Amino acid sequence: MYRACTGKKLVRGPFLPALYFYGDKVVAFVLASGVGAGFLDTADLKVAYGDFFELFGEDFKDTPLEGFFNKGYVATALLAGAFLCMAILSIFSFPRRPPTDATNKGFFFR
Numbered sequence: 614m615y616r617a618c619t620g621k622k623l624v625r626g627p628f629l630p631a632l633y634f635y636g637d638k639v640v641a642f643v644l645a646s647g648v649g650a651g652f653l654d655t656a657d658l659k660v661a662y663g664d665f666f667e668l669f670g671e672d673f674k675d676t677p678l679e680g681f682f683n684k685g686y687v688a689t690a691l692l693a694g695a696f697l698c699m700a701i702l703s704i705f706s707f708p709r710r711p712p713t714d715a716t717n718k719g720f721f722f723r
Contacts, residue, residue, distance in 0.1 A: 637703040644696035651689030655682050 615623045622629075659682045663673040673679060 634703070634706065637699065637706060641696060641699040641703055644692055644699055648689055648693045648696055651685065651692060655685040655689065658682065 615621070624632075659673070659679075662678055662682075666673045666676065
């Protein structure tokens, strides 16, 4: 926002590309951990509720909770897609070309 309004960079220095690069990695790992937690929690809760309904002689598949947990799988699959897109974006955003000016060396090219 600051750069859009003033035309100046708020943070100067060679570490800004590295900050963006590692920030993308952190967000990708947070998404990946959300995918793992979502799938495992949904599977674990389905088993737990299935056992609970068996105690009373009911079938878990006949309840509306089955559809609810299936929606949890869909939401977790969307998180998996977001992780995949973020990982691809992180690979493509890596600075590959060294700077042409010798005084303006980037973080990765020392």
